[in-house]
Structures are given as structure tokens and as C-alpha cells.
Amino acid sequence: MTYSADSTAGFPLGVSVTPNDLFSLVPADTDNVFFLFAQVKCICFQLLTGLQYLHKNFIVHRDLKVSNLLMTDKGCVKIADFGLARAYSVPAKQMTPKVVTLWYRAxxxxxxxxxxxxAIDMWAVGCILAELLAHKPLLPGTSEIQQIxxxxxxxxxxxxxxxxxxxxxxLVxxxxxxxxxxxNLKHKFPWLSEAGLRLLNFLFMYDxxxxxxxEDSLASSYFKEKPLPCEPQLMPTFPHHRNKRVSSSGAEGQAKRCKQ
Structure with a gap:
């Protein structure tokens, strides 16, 4: 556990140290690390369980992406970086649209x-699921126009x-x-099951x-068909990746993701 204190705020903040973020584990051009389908399901099921809790407590994260998902050595996935998170209400309050890293933006x-x-968090979940399945970002736009x-x-x-x-x-x-x-989702993922395609299409609804x-996603038949999600403790560990996140290529890749 690490501690930081803001002298103006008057209270300490405790933050657990988690070895890996998913950005460091999703394959780059020189990597050969791939998550198996059962492991992808395990990651996404944990992410959805965390989001279900947040959303039931009227919190929208607003910046979900693979680099904001941490994984412990015991396979526990944690949602990180709540700097853009906001409480929401019904009816929804107006907020600035300049949130969510471009590749994951609804x-x-x-x-x-x-x-x-x-719903903006759920679009990002679709992007994360697709990225873990394809081993690369699904929608890597370099501008808002290209992203659309x-x-x-x-x-x-x-x-x-x-x-x-x-x-x-x-802006229409x-x-x-x-x-x-x-x-073209089926063309993009020809090897994905019908249940998996249904879930992606549901997450990528325009409306x-x-x-x-x-809650809808957790009930998806995708998580009930074989291969079933593996248990978190059966997730692989990647000790050799811990020091690679600070390499120049990793830093450049992270900067590219966050510049928009």
C-alpha cells in the first residue's frame, strides 16, 4: 500500500500497488502474449461486475480503457483512474463531451x-472486449473525424x-x-461465437x-458458453512485463492513446 497526502485537502489517500495494467499486457508489435478466450471472459466479467457496482451507485467512470484496468498477481482486475469520474442523476446533467480517450469514445x-x-462506459467496454479478442485496438482513430x-x-x-x-x-x-x-462486426470477428457477436453488437448500439x-452484459450467454470464464486465480502472471511499461516504445504508445 502506498500513501499520498494533499496538504490542502487534509486527509491521506491509500492506493494499493498493482503490478500490471492491461495496456502493458495487450500485445504490441514485438510481443507474443495473448489472452485465451477463457481469460478474456474472466477479465471482462470482472470489469462488468465492477461497473455494475459503480453504476448502481450513480458513478460514471468516463475514461475506461485498457491502461486504466489493473490486474494483480492473483488475477483480480481493478478499475483505476477516477480523475474524470462523475456522479450522475436522472435526468442526466450536462457535462463536457471532451472525455474518454479517443479510441474508446462513444x-x-x-x-x-x-x-x-x-452508456458511455458501456461503449468503452465493447472497445476493450474487442481489443482483448483481436490483440489490437479496434478503432484507433487519430482525430475525431477519423474516429467517427x-x-x-x-x-x-x-x-x-x-x-x-x-x-x-x-456536431452532426x-x-x-x-x-x-x-x-461489419461479423466480418471483423469471423471466429467469434454468435453469443459473442450479440454482446458486441449490444455494447455498440448507436442509441x-x-x-x-x-447488468445486461453480465447476463449474456457469451459468459455461459464454453470456454467458460476462468477463475481469477488461474489467470497468468507476467513478471517480465513489470519493467517494460517504462520502455520508450511503451511510453510512446501510451502517449498516443492519451493525447486526444
């Missing part, structure tokens, strides 16, 4: 919505039928939205009101 945020709910384009390439063009209120979002008129009628909740 389409409503990219299009200027200031109404934020737990990548989403449309993957999921098709949104419209009022599938996303009521889409045309009224603040500023983009030339390409016409792309197809959902935030229809997007899967943490």
Missing part, C-alpha cells in the same frame, strides 16, 4: 452530446430510425457522414438508451 460524445450516462469514420465503417451509418435524435446532435451538421449500410448495461 459516438454521442464525438457528435457533441453533453448528456452523459453510464472508423465507427461507421464498422457498424454502418446511423440514422433516425436506429438512433432517434441522431440528426439533432450538435459539421460532418459529411459516409453512406455505409452494413454492420445510448438501447445500449447494453453492465
Amino acid at each position: 459516438p454521442e460524445l464525438l457528435l457533441g452530446s453533453t448528456t452523459q450516462t453510464t 469514420d472508423l465507427i461507421i465503417q464498422l457498424l454502418g451509418t446511423p440514422n433516425e430510425t436506429i438512433w432517434p435524435g441522431f440528426s439533432k446532435l450538435p 451538421g459539421q460532418y459529411t457522414v459516409r453512406k455505409q449500410p452494413y454492420n 445510448p438508451k438501447k445500449r447494453a448495461t453492465a
Whole structure:
């Protein structure tokens, strides 16, 4: 346990030391570490369980990504970095859309919505699940315009039928939205089970009101079919990765993820 104290706040903060973040464990170009399907399910089930608790207590994280997920040597996944987290209410209060690292940012945020709910966390969960399955980021945009384009390439063009209120979002008129009628998730993940594809599609619903909740996702048949999620204590440990996170390549990769 490490301790830090802010002299202006007047109380200490206790933070447990956790050896690995998932960013350091997801394969880079020179790595050969891959999570098995049962291990991916274990990670995501723990993430969803944590989010279910947060969301039931009216907390939205607003910056979920693989580098903000920590894993202990006993396979316990912890959600980290609550610097952008906010309490939310019903009806939702307006908040700045400039949150969530670009690659994990929900389409409503990219299009200027200031109404934020737990749905923005769930979109990020879909990106994290896809990244763990594919061993690389799903939507690695370099700008907000490109990010929107990548989403449309993957999921098709949104419209009022599938996303009521889409045309009224603040930034819709500023983009030339390409016409792309197809959902390409199955093409992107041809080896993923039907249950896995259903879960990804549910997490990637354009309409935030229809997007899967943490509770919905935990009930998904994806976690009930073989291979089942492994037990946390059976997760692999990666002691040789602990000192690699500070390497130049890792630092550059992390900076790239966080610059948007």
C-alpha cells in the first residue's frame, strides 16, 4: 500500500500497488502474449461486475480503457483512474463531451452530446472486449473525424430510425457522414461465437438508451458458453512485463492513446 497526502485537502489517500495494467499486457508489435478466450471472459466479467457496482451507485467512470484496468498477481482486475469520474442523476446533467480517450469514445460524445450516462462506459467496454479478442485496438482513430469514420465503417451509418435524435446532435451538421449500410462486426470477428457477436453488437448500439448495461452484459450467454470464464486465480502472471511499461516504445504508445 502506498500513501499520498494533499496538504490542502487534509486527509491521506491509500492506493494499493498493482503490478500490471492491461495496456502493458495487450500485445504490441514485438510481443507474443495473448489472452485465451477463457481469460478474456474472466477479465471482462470482472470489469462488468465492477461497473455494475459503480453504476448502481450513480458513478460514471468516463475514461475506461485498457491502461486504466489493473490486474494483480492473483488475477483480480481493478478499475483505476477516477480523475474524470462523475456522479450522475436522472435526468442526466450536462457535462463536457471532451472525455474518454479517443479510441474508446462513444459516438454521442464525438457528435457533441453533453448528456452523459453510464452508456458511455458501456461503449468503452465493447472497445476493450474487442481489443482483448483481436490483440489490437479496434478503432484507433487519430482525430475525431477519423474516429467517427472508423465507427461507421464498422457498424454502418446511423440514422433516425436506429438512433432517434441522431440528426439533432450538435456536431452532426459539421460532418459529411459516409453512406455505409452494413454492420461489419461479423466480418471483423469471423471466429467469434454468435453469443459473442450479440454482446458486441449490444455494447455498440448507436442509441445510448438501447445500449447494453453492465447488468445486461453480465447476463449474456457469451459468459455461459464454453470456454467458460476462468477463475481469477488461474489467470497468468507476467513478471517480465513489470519493467517494460517504462520502455520508450511503451511510453510512446501510451502517449498516443492519451493525447486526444
